[in-house]
Amino acid sequence: MVVVTNSQMKQIEENSLKYSMSMKRLMENAGSAAAMFIRRTMEVDGKFCTVFCGRGNNGGDGLVVARKLYESGANVVVVLTDGDPATDQAKEMMELIAPMDVALVYYEKEDPAYLKERLEATDIIVDAIYGTGFHGQLDEKHRKICELINGTTAQVIALDVPSGVTCDTGFADEYAVIADMTIAFDSYKPLHVLPVSVGYCGEIKTADIGIPPQAHEGIEGQFILVDNEFVFSRLPKRRRDSHKGSYGKLLNIAGSQKYMGAAILSTMAAMRAGAGYVTLASTKEVCRTALPSLLEAVMLPLKQGKEGHISYESLPEILEALENSTALLIGNGLDVTQDTCRLVYEVLKNAKCPVIVDGDGINVISRNIDILKQTNCNIVLTPHMKELSRLTTLPIEQLKQDRYTIGANFAREYGCTVVMKDAYTATAGADGRMYINTTGNAGMAKAGSGDVLAGIIGGLAAQGIDLVTAAAAGAYLHGLAGNYAACKYSQYGMLPREIIDQLPKVFLHNDR
Ligand SMILES: NC(=O)C1=CN([C@@H]2O[C@H](COP(=O)(O)OP(=O)(O)OC[C@H]3O[C@@H](n4cnc5c(N)ncnc54)[C@H](OP(=O)(O)O)[C@@H]3O)[C@@H](O)[C@H]2O)[C@H](O)CC1
Numbered sequence: 001m002v003v004v005t006n007s008q009m010k011q012i013e014e015n016s017l018k019y020s021m022s023m024k025r026l027m028e029n030a031g032s033a034a035a036m037f038i039r040r041t042m043e044v045d046g047k048f049c050t051v052f053c054g055r056g057n058n059g060g061d062g063l064v065v066a067r068k069l070y071e072s073g074a075n076v077v078v079v080l081t082d083g084d085p086a087t088d089q090a091k092e093m094m095e096l097i098a099p100m101d102v103a104l105v106y107y108e109k110e111d112p113a114y115l116k117e118r119l120e121a122t123d124i125i126v127d128a129i130y131g132t133g134f135h136g137q138l139d140e141k142h143r144k145i146c147e148l149i150n151g152t153t154a155q156v157i158a159l160d161v162p163s164g165v166t167c168d169t170g171f172a173d174e175y176a177v178i179a180d181m182t183i184a185f186d187s188y189k190p191l192h193v194l195p196v197s198v199g200y201c202g203e204i205k206t207a208d209i210g211i212p213p214q215a216h217e218g219i220e221g222q223f224i225l226v227d228n229e230f231v232f233s234r235l236p237k238r239r240r241d242s243h244k245g246s247y248g249k250l251l252n253i254a255g256s257q258k259y260m261g262a263a264i265l266s267t268m269a270a271m272r273a274g275a276g277y278v279t280l281a282s283t284k285e286v287c288r289t290a291l292p293s294l295l296e297a298v299m300l301p302l303k304q305g306k307e308g309h310i311s312y313e314s315l316p317e318i319l320e321a322l323e324n325s326t327a328l329l330i331g332n333g334l335d336v337t338q339d340t341c342r343l344v345y346e347v348l349k350n351a352k353c354p355v356i357v358d359g360d361g362i363n364v365i366s367r368n369i370d371i372l373k374q375t376n377c378n379i380v381l382t383p384h385m386k387e388l389s390r391l392t393t394l395p396i397e398q399l400k401q402d403r404y405t406i407g408a409n410f411a412r413e414y415g416c417t418v419v420m421k422d423a424y425t426a427t428a429g430a431d432g433r434m435y436i437n438t439t440g441n442a443g444m445a446k447a448g449s450g451d452v453l454a455g456i457i458g459g460l461a462a463q464g465i466d467l468v469t470a471a472a473a474g475a476y477l478h479g480l481a482g483n484y485a486a487c488k489y490s491q492y493g494m495l496p497r498e499i500i501d502q503l504p505k506v507f508l509h510n511d512r
C-alpha cells in the first residue's frame, strides 16, 4: 500500500498542475467524491447535515460537500469555525454556495444553544475543519467544537483527516474528532495507517480526485504496513536438499551473573526462528546454567570479570568465533561495566557480518554514539523508548510526538536500522522508510520480551535475510506469537518464554 506524507502529497498536487489540472478543479473533485461516498453509505435526501469548515483548503472541500449534499436534498448548515475562507479556491467555493438555501453561520457569532439543538437534530456531520495542514494542538475554541461533534449520535464523516490529528505522525490532540468514516483524498497518508491514529478514522475510503497517474511518478512510499504478505513473501521456504550450514551461524554475546535469563531467552528465540547454528558466548557460569535449557546451542564459555560479566580478556576468543558467523547478536543481559563497554566497542569495530545490538549493548553505544560511524557492518539497534531517548538524547515526550521523523533521521545519520520498540513497534530503515508493526498485545509488556525479539531478528539475519526485513519481520512474528501466547495463557499470565513456544505455530500457519 502506498502511503504518502504531507509534503509528498503537496508535490503530487503540484505535479498535477503540470497536466492541466487546477487547484479549484481538485477541490471540486475532492468535495464531489466525498459527497458521493456519503450518498452511497447513507440516505441524504431530507436529512439534517452540519458541515464544519475551517479556513484552509480542507474547509474549501467542506463547502463543496455542503453544496453537493444540498443538491441531493439535504437540509444543510455550514458552520465556519475560523471565519471566512482564507485560500483562493476556498473563497471561490464560498461564492458558489452563497446563493443557495444553505445556512452559513460563524461559530463565534452563533448562539451556543442553537448550535447544540441543531447538532442534536443532525444526522450527518462533515468534519472539514483541518486536513493535512494541521499541526500542534487544537486551540480551546476548536477543542469545544470537536467535543460537540464527538458528543453527538450523528454519523461523522472526516474529509481527508479527522480534525486534530497530525498527518505525518498520527499524533492526535486529546479532543480530536473521532470519525465514523474518513475519506482520504487521492492517497493514504501516514495517519491512515499509523496505529496511534487509525482509531480516529473509522472506516477509511480513498477518493480519486482526478490527479493524473503521472503526477505520482517518482514519489516513493515511506511508510510500509507490515502484514502477513510482507513477511511471508520474504521468508523463503526451507529447501528439501538443505543442511544446517544453509541456515547460518549466529553468535550471541549475552548474559552476566545478574541477567542469565536474557542469554537463554535470546538464544532460544534465535533457534526457534530457524537459524542453523546458534552459539552462546557468555561467562562460564551462565553457559553452565543455561545448558539444560539450550541443548541445541553451541556454548562458548568465557572468563568472568569481577562484577559477574564477560571479561574483556575474552576478546580474542570472541573475535575468533565472529570470523565464521553469519550474524552477531550482542547486548542481551551483558550489564554495563568498563569491561563490557570496551568489549562491545572492539567487537563492533571488528564485525563484518550483520549485527543486532540490544539491551545493554544499546546502553553502551549511547555513551559513545560515534562508534556507529566506525564500523564496517550493517547494524540493527532495538531500543525501547527509554533507550531511544538515551541514543538520541531527546526526552521521551518529544519522541512520543514524533518518533517516526526522529527515528528515520537517526537511522539515516548513522546508517543503521532502528527497531523502535513500543506498543506499536516501528522499524526505521537507513533509507528513511518506516515499517509499521501492528501485531502484539499488552501481555508482552514484561521483562524478557525484548530478549525474545532480539533473538528472533538475530536468527533471521543469520539465515541471510536482509537486515531491514529481518527486523520488520521479526517484530511482526514476535507480536503474532505473543498474540497466540495471550490466547493460551492470558495477557496477565503469559510469559516471554511462551512467545518463543508459540513461534512454531506462526510458521506452521504460514506453511514454513
Ligand atoms: N492535496 C491535494 O491534492 C488536495 C488537498 N485538498 C485539501 O486541502 C487540505 C489541506 O489544506 P491546507 O490549506 O494546506 O490545510 P488545512 O485546511 O488542513 O488547514 C490549514 C489551516 O489551519 C491552520 N492550522 C493548522 N494547525 C493549526 C492549529 N493547531 N491551530 C490553529 N490553526 C491551525 C493553518 O495555519 P498555519 O499557521 O499552519 O498557516 C492553516 O491556516 C487537504 O487535507 C485536503 O482536504 C484539496 O482541496 C484537494 C486537493
Ligand SMILES: [K+]
Pocket (backbone or CB within 6 Å): 058, 127, 128, 129, 130, 131, 158, 159, 160, 161, 162, 163
Ligand atoms: K477534516
